[in-house]
Amino acid sequence: MPDNIYLPELARITYIKEEVPGERAIKTFRVEPLNGDSFEHECGQCAMLSAFGRGEMMISIASSPLVKEYKQFSIMRVGRVSAAFHDLAVGDVVGIRGPYGNSFPVDDWRGRNLYFIGGGCGLAPIWPVITTAVAQRDNFKNITVFYGGRSPRDIMYKAELEKLRGVADVHLSVDKAEDGWDAYCGFVPANVMDKEPSSDNAIAITCGPPIMIKYVIQNLSQLGFADEQIYTTLENKMKCGLGKCGRCNVGKDYVCVKGPVYSWAELKNLPEEY
Amino acid sequence: MEKILDKQRLDDWIAALTDWEAFAPAVEDGVWAFRPVVGAARLDHPNTKQPPKGFAFPQREVFFSFEQIKGEAPRLTQKLPDSKHRVVFGVRPCDARGTVRMDRVFADHVDDVYYQSRRNNMAYVGLACNKPPSAHCFCLSVGGSPVSSDGLDVLMTDLGDRYFLAAITETGKSLMTTAGDLLKMPAAADRKQAASVHAEAVAQPQRAINNPDGAPARLKASFKSPLWEELAQACIGCGICTFLCPTCHCFDINDEVTGSAPLKGNRVRTWDNCQFPDFTMHTSGHNPRPTVGARLRQRVCHKFQYFHENFGMHQCTGCGRCISDCPVGIDIVHVVNKVTEHAG
Amino acid sequence: MIDVQSIRDAARDLLAKGEVRAVIGYQRGSRGMLAEPVTITDPEQADELVWDATCFHNLALYLVEDRKALAHAQRTPNLPIAIVAKGCDARAIVVLMQEHYFKREDVYIIGVSCEGGGVLVEYKLARLLNGAQALSAVIDGAELVVTTLAGEVRLPASEVMADRCLECREPFPKEHNVVFGEDQTSRQLVAPFTALARFEALSEADRWAYWCRQFERCIRCFACRSVCPMCYCDECVVDSITFPVAPETTAEEKANRIRWIERSAVRSENITYHMTRAMHLAGRCIDCGECERVCPVNIPLRLLNNKMEREAREHFGYEPGASIGGPSLVASFRDDDPGQFIR
Incomplete structure (x- = not known):
């Protein structure tokens, strides 16, 4: 983890593909860090993506940890930040911080x-x-x-x-x-x-x-x-990704730290509040 | 280290702390708040309207600024807090225990550099509560006490014309050492009086949570209780209870744009709270906590169950602010008692 | 002096006879002598209702909450809901009906006159009691009767009452289905707008400095807005970070929503918040003073609303909450409306 957990690193969009058209379009983005050296992640972990001036959103990393050169995200156009991402083009620079959460075993x-x-x-x-x-x-x-x-x-x-x-x-x-x-x-x-x-x-x-x-x-x-x-x-509203801002709290768990991956056996132990 | 300070010399002690910016409670427009000490500091406050949590966790904090010329990569500039040393006088023991809980949250899992760098430069000089400052104090129910030194650097006890000072931490010792001759060695009578003031303070009547140790398990068993909606019936969904709380730490992060060509702005953290109806609302409109009852349950269970399950202590220090300032009489002591009595 | 039993009997009767589906009133809470809002549906609960000088709350707020809950559940009730209403509360109900928030037949108003009194202010009482704890506080004529552990104390009501009550021009709920207590509308404890006039005697520079200091303190807990029956909008223009989102809300709507005010509780944002709110309350605020009472950092919000109220009165002869069918201040126009304020 970097010293400043809230400071994103900059990453360039190198690939955009329209997966699904329409009102709630889905686009796939690949981003590569500007400094050439990004964080490693595991299957199921998420990252916080920034469109500066618009804000941040927590998105699942859709590429395999075995792929090192880029990180892939498939994003549905539903809100303020995702709409901003859908307006971006290859070559544009966004912010990324992570990885957050647990992973599939x-x-x-x-x-x-x-x-x-x-x-x-x-x-x-x-x-x-x-x-x-x-x-x-x-x-x-x-x-x-x-x-x-x-x-x-x-x-x-x-x-x-x-x-x-x-x-x-x-x-x-x-x-x-x-x-x-x-x-x-x-x-x-x-x-x-x-x-x-x-x-x-x-x-x-x-x-x-x-x-x-x-x-x-x-x-x-x-x-x-x-x-x-x-x-x-699980998905829940998230802001920090680090178990501090309190938004994704379900029972004693902060989904951004203890989740998002749960077995049904584990999920049954959480209050039904997600 | 234990010392005696003549009340008349409090200002001299503060003046001697030249490396520190000093704060003490002052009243303005009827509101007690910690303000920079100018002139004479008087520690005759009940309790401040807001706890001192804002010193390490201000309501608004800029993380970094961004600037982006169209077609170019954005430039980010970190805004880390200054490294000024700040000392707060007159902190009540409940609020100092609140600080202990905040420390746990912001150091848990990973460090929050903004909180830590402010916190590491803070010192808290507490004042024992000889009498409960509020009709809704209940610190004894949540593992605290009106003379607790938990989270403090120095604990002061009012002995009438003088204070009895106990250093709790190394920082506290150095604050006291800086005072030099202003502080006297306590006589046996001073120690005896301090002990008896403490004993009396602890014996003062307070409000009480009936079974605080049983609360986590009983609240867990009461998740589906109809009492939550009933007890929250009058809730108006404002943020008073959480914004005045010494342990509530929830926050929001937003980009505040200050210019458009080039794009300029700040990424800002602000306090947020679980009682605002849309706190947990997803982008899709789905809201996991859509009712006042669900939100009251979250506030109470976080303090008396979830936090306890994670850190082994209640996330409530019994200051009573959420009770005395609730516009419609929602009373956390009553809520915990009522729900836990009917558990299972 | 009002016999609380008469209010209880009325509530019990209405519920027992099935004439209303619930009664919104006051009960004794867990915080000593203070009353708190309650909604009862069972005639048996009627004996829990109270009436005294701590019935601060403008219960019209809960009529709004009730309508929202009904709309959410897509329910149309066949019975009205009853509400205990002071003079100011009744005026709020009139404004809500004037704005077609609900109809007259949707509400059964159990009016209670404040007679010569009103509600107390906790800090004023505490100062006069000098540390003694009050167990109950009832207004009797011009006096407040306080019970303490040491016995009964009688204080001049005018010294403990809220400014809003002292300046009240209509402490009697004109709009009602049933009413308890004398109509003492002619009482005049303190001239209307006294606090405002006192404030306006200051120089412009002093007034600006004063408001800067007040708004600096605002913590944006939104209690003033949350407690106000007139602030019923689902989507509040001043709270632009979050707003109601339905499955059909489009990404454009979310993305393009203008943030008039940032979430940061700083002076510029706080001033814009309070000024906008005051403007939106012009001709609607009936001076129940709840915003000022609930403010945890003592911002004198009544001054802002009073200012708007006095402007409306002086320029247009407008009294908010006076008539259900009458024109509203900002949604009506007369040829002879004065225009000298347009500069």
């Missing part, structure tokens, strides 16, 4: 079947785990990715998901049927139920809208997954 999952279940922009926080697992393919048994969006246009990381197919099972879905869509139609939890993943020697990692997470967990439990086999990542 990926090393403990060696030899297991991994199920990733994402919805909407909830693919980004679990994407570093997926790409890390794929890069270390021999360490894990089957890798399965469930992912859904409202419509085919709302599917992010399309090309990357297609590339996964060789090494992982990929089950896509959209909420509403549309011409030209030949994969599953329906909500993500239903798609999971439809494919009946086995809880045997398995870990399930889910992220998406709260209502999706709720039903995914319900369905996984029904399929025999124990609370300790289910992981998710």
Whole structure:
């Protein structure tokens, strides 16, 4: 950690891709530190991004820790700072500080079947785990990715998901049927139920809208997954990222320090206030 | 180190502390506040309206300034606090214990350089409460005492025409040493009188939390109690209780823009608080604590459960400010007692 | 002198007969003699209601809270809500109805006259009691009857009453469904705007220095705004960091919201906050004085609102809270309106 925890380092945007169009567009950004030497992170950790004059926002780091040259963020346009980011271009300089929070215990999952279940922009926080697992393919048994969006246009990381197919099972879905869509139609939890993943020697990692997470967990439990086999990542309003400003406090935890990654067993011990 | 100071010589002691900027309680427009000592300092205050927490954690603090010419990289300039030494006289024991709790928060996990650099240059000279300064004092219920020296550098006790001084820390010792001959060795009678003043102070009636040790577990069991909404019914959602609290530390960070071409401004920390309705609101509009009851529960449980689970002490020092200044009578002693009585 | 039992009986009756869904009134809290706001729904709770010189609060605030809760729950109640209202509280209710916040039939006003008195100020009482602790305080004619551990003390009411009550021109709730106590509107303890006139006697330089000192102290706890029944806006122009966000609020709306005032509690921002608030209360503030009472750092906010009130009175003959159907000060225009203030 630097001496001044609130002072961001400067980083240049080197890549921007529009993932999802529309009112709540999602764009993927890659940033590289100006001084060439950024912090290391682990799967599931976040960083505080600055658009100077607009403020800061806490965003999951979507690139694998194995990628050293840049950090990737997929950002939905929902607020003051994210709107400012969507107006930026390659070459622009932003601020970044981090990494914040805990991480997915990926090393403990060696030899297991991994199920990733994402919805909407909830693919980004679990994407570093997926790409890390794929890069270390021999360490894990089957890798399965469930992912859904409202419509085919709302599917992010399309090309990357297609590339996964060789090494992982990929089950896509959209909420509403549309011409030209030949994969599953329906909500993500239903798609999971439809494919009946086995809880045997398995870990399930889910992220998406709260209502999706709720039903995914319900369905996984029904399929025999124990609370300790289910992981998710919480979001809460954050300002400091260091367990001081008090905003993300849930029970005794500051989500920015003790979270954002929780097993369902751990989450059940927190007050329902997130 | 223990000494005696003639009350008439307090100003001389303060004057002798040439390396320090001195503050003491003064009243202006009916409000007691710590102000720079000019002329005579009198330590006859009840308690200040605000605790001394602002010395290390000011309500507004600039982290850095930014400047950006269009098309160029932004330039950031750190604004670290000055290194002036500041000493505060007349700090009440509850507020000094508040400082101890603030210290834990700002050093936990990682150091907060702004807080630390101010705090490291502070000294607190406390004044024991011979009588409770407020009808809502309850320091004895939360592990404190009207004569506690926790968090102080020097503890002063009013013995009528003189103060009995006890050095608590090395900084305290050096403040007292600087006074030279102004401070006298206490006689046996002085020590005896100080001890009896302390004993009387501790015996003064106060308000009481009935089962402070049981509070964490009982509050945990009461998370879903309907009492929270009932007790918060009259809450107007203002920030008095937290802004006047010696231990509340929540803050906001914003960019304040001062110019547009080139873009110029400051990144600023300001106090914030959990009783403002939108404190926890997500960008999406989802609010994990949407009701007055949920917000009262957060304030009370943070102080009497969550902080205790993390640091082994209550995050409340019994100063009573949130009780006496609540516009609608929400009373943390009553709330804790009522909820914990009905727990489980 | 008002018999509190009559208020309790009225509340109990209304609830028992199912004529109202709740009664907003005062109860004894846990802080010694002080009353605090309460909303009761059970006739059995009626005996907990109190009436004395510590019933400071303008309960009209809770009518606003009630409407907000109903709107949030998308509920339309079929019964009115009852409220215990002093003269100033009733005027606030009239302004809210004038602004169509709710209708006359939505509210059942249990009026209580302040008669010759009003509410006390804690520090004035403490000074007169010289350290003795008051257990109760009731106004009886021109006297405040205080019970202490040492017995009963009678003090001249005018020495402990709030300035707002001393200057009150209408201590009787004209708008009511039922009312207790005598109409003593003609009482004149202190001339209206006395405190304002005293302040305005200062030179401009002194007044500026005075306000700078006051606003320097503001900690922006927003208690003045939060306690004000007229500050009902969901989105407050002076609190521009945060504002209500719904799922349909667009990123543009969030991104483009102008920050008129920064969150920093510094003089420039504090002055803008209080000035803006005063302007928004012109013709609406009914001088309940709650903003000034709740201010933890003693900023004399009544002076600002009184100034606006007197301007409206002198220029337009306007009395806020006088008529439900009447025109509002800033939303109406007459050909003969004076224009000399336009410079």
